[in-house]
Amino acid sequence: MVVRGSGSIGRRHARVFRQVGADVSLWPVRDRGLANGAADDATGARLLDDSTGPASLRDAFVVVATDTSRHVGDALEALDAGAEMVLVEKPVAPTAAAAHALDEHPRRSAVWVAAPLRAHEGFRHLRRLVGRLDRGGAAHVRSQSWLPDWRPDRDYRESYSARPDEGGVLRDLVHEIDYATVLFGQPALVGASMVTGGPLDIEAEQGATLLWGSGLFDVTTRLDYVTRPTTRGVVVTSPDGILEWDVVRATVRHTTPGGERTEQVFDHDLDRDIVMGTQARAALALRPSSPLDERIARGAPATFADGIAAVRLCDEARAFGTRGPAAISSPENPA
Template sequence: MSSLPTSAPRVVVRGSGSIGQRHARVFRQEGADVSLWPVRDRHLAPDAVDEATGAHLLGDAAGPESLRDSFVVVATDTARHVADAIEALDAGAEKVLVEKPVAPTAEDARALLEHPRHTAVWVAAPLRAHEAFRHLRRLVGRLERGGSAHVWSQSWLPDWRPDRDYRESYSARADEGGVLRDLVHEIDYATVLFGEPALLGAGVATGGPLDIAAEQAATLLWTAGSFAVTTRLDYITRPATRGVVVHSPDGILEWDVARATVRHTTPDGDVTEQVFEHDLDRDIVMGTQARAAMTLRPTDPADERVARGAPATLAEGIAAVRLCDEARVSADARSSTTNRTDTEDGT
């Protein structure tokens, strides 16, 4: 637990699903006075408490007025993120942390970006709060001649929430879910590691073993500074695997997220591997993000924000979504060209 000011900061978590409850629990562990405001009004008594998290429960009558001067976490469905964040800003929230992705598309986030107080908005990016990631960033910074990188997050969607039909989750919806939105963290942290991306091409698969409308897999290729980056995101792999490998004339770097290890192979073949055990505890990682979000501002210097495991800024969150939008456009154009060629060939 961190040492916060003697007057506990007030945090309001909008949305009481699994991620909202985790935020509520983590912010309480960090010493905050937390209230949980469910999307569905339950006509709650003034002294109601959420049994799972110990947070105060708010109904729709008390919810809006509680936003003023609070740190607000928006953990509602993706389609609501922008509207809920704007409501918090308009009500006088000190800062707002929006769950990923910030919006279904970059265009959908325009109203939030144009808000007079948009610089008070964070976008959740807990992979930045991993100790292993911050160590990896330092190592990447020492690579003098660039190289190539492969970033991936591959898992089996039905395993995400075994107690719930995955086909009824937001992940399955074409307008809110899909791997590009769900796994946008990979695009975000790759941008931190390698620089601003320029998409070269993408393939997106909506078909596959899962009975869902959203895309089940995506493969992207882009350049960023002196690096060429490939990314594979999918819901159709078992067992789950997640990480990045960087190849360069100055050696090889590997981050295995599931094992919380960073492996460094020098040009001479010497290997060093470090284990970051705290990264295996999701609450510890999210606690790092929570502390940084409460004590820093999105306008603080980028190096300080990244070094302390802060979330993404609003502009960074939108940039990651924009690359996803471009990937869909690229994949659609490629599909249309293929279909047109097949038709012309008579196949």
Template sequence: MSSLPSPALRVVVRGSGSIGQRHARVFRQEGADVWLWPVRDRGLGGDAPDLDEATGAHLLDDSTGPAALRDAFVVVATDTARHVADAIEALDAGAEKVLVEKPVASSAQEAHALHEHPRHLDVWVAAPLRAHEAFRHLRRLVGRLDRGGSAHVWSQSWLPDWRPDRDYRESYSVRPAEGGVLRDLVHEIDYATVLFGRAVLLGAAIATGGPLDIEAEQAATLVWASADGFDVTARLDYITRPATRGVVVHSPDGVLEWDVAGARVRHTTPEGEVTEQVFDHDLDRDIVMGAQARAALTLRPTDPVDERIARGAPATLADGIDAVRLCDEARAMGARRTAHPHPEDRP
């Protein structure tokens, strides 16, 4: 195998699934020297290749991976149940910064050990929707609303369409301890709290049954009040075709809409005048993740929030845990409602 390069631009991606490979490819496009450390040891050595064919990244194994973490920028793209342990391993090994894929953990309680780590302020949590130009434009428009309002956030799709070449029942999404829409679609919770302020959950409805025949929740509807004076509803599900994703904000100062799939932001004034902007770069996922990668490499989670958001940086660890905590609360509230049905629903 090749010797390790200078650590200045070294990125180690832990996990070689689809998202790990995308991170490896994007960071290479950003000029980093990328090393991919699969969870399943490929037994490198001898005549084995030292480059990953899919991404062009250098390959590590369990004998070389731990040493490569020191002074590197580390991306944790393993299964959710491993996120905390893999992030702590990287910090303990001397990683310069760590970017953890979403969700940061299966629950806020599981993230406690990472939050208590002496170097927890060196941890990012992936949040690529923050890197969309349309999102940043929408945030500026929301910031001009003086009197609050209401918002509806949604991400609705059909889980079998996510990876058509793979049986969805074999994915982590169906595992009740790691998957479900609240964890899978936590990005919506994250960006909504950036737009509208910290959330206080008021209600939740969770659907564990449905057409997919899986144990994890297939749909969730949340209602919360925000610190900035907005009433917010969120609908997340795996059971809708065709896929649709976006947010609409109603206020005395007009209506704002973000069509995520169309990369389009529309502003309707109180007088009915409509202004629409399309952000073509948002349609290329690698460009969006490249913006997140650059921000994560050059900024720190402790930098001013406005600078981080303006640059498309990931979420901080505290932000990532807050989003998971809201999901935990929704799941618990939904479970209580299932356990105590309305009198009319009782036999």
């Protein structure tokens, strides 16, 4: 298999796929001054360069872990070269429109989109509990943290997260929208607001609040870069009790209508390599066309259609939040 991109997430993919038994080559975007075929010190993967990388894509499982602006182009290159399967890091594209060429590709069904929260044991347990809430309810999804803490050794203002065309919380934290769709059904956006000012000196949005209807559930989502300490998870309220998934603590709590509480801890969810290993094994063993329940049970990534749907909701929220409700139903953004 080939991992395209050797930043922090590309190297993690290379290391994790090696841990689950894959033969991994790492193809950096930028010349790192190392000999072709040498072993990468951090991952042990063989290094490719631009002279050997393109030919290595044929019949390979390819991970695209480059900058967001390159995702579509790098995925198309892999598919056109004959890659067997492609796993694209989130988000699949900066906007849904930017993914048009990939959406039209005859082999788009061979594309996975990274969604490691689906590989959490806590998420899979929560999904089973939500499935028992026949009368629906309300949910509040949150992912709130402090951007400078993400990569303490790097100026956050120079990261892709700070760029208005590649970063911002809607793209960076699109996982929350993805997993909420799995739990509650396809969303219909009702309202959104963006926070473009705040304590961070960046052009991208620092916070976003979304409200949507989704089947039997009303869902609010808060995403931001400006909260300390980190809080991440979901609270579901219903006539049949309250469910709480705390991603940071790796717990799922169930409170019955009578007030009885049970809490389960999923320690493995606290180890990012274990979670990504679950996703990696599922991506290698299954296909995006495999039955949904099997994909969810094994912690597989999102499909390309799932990835585009999440990005499209982000596009709608950004339009709603910056220009008001009319932006969503304008000729440029038909409802």
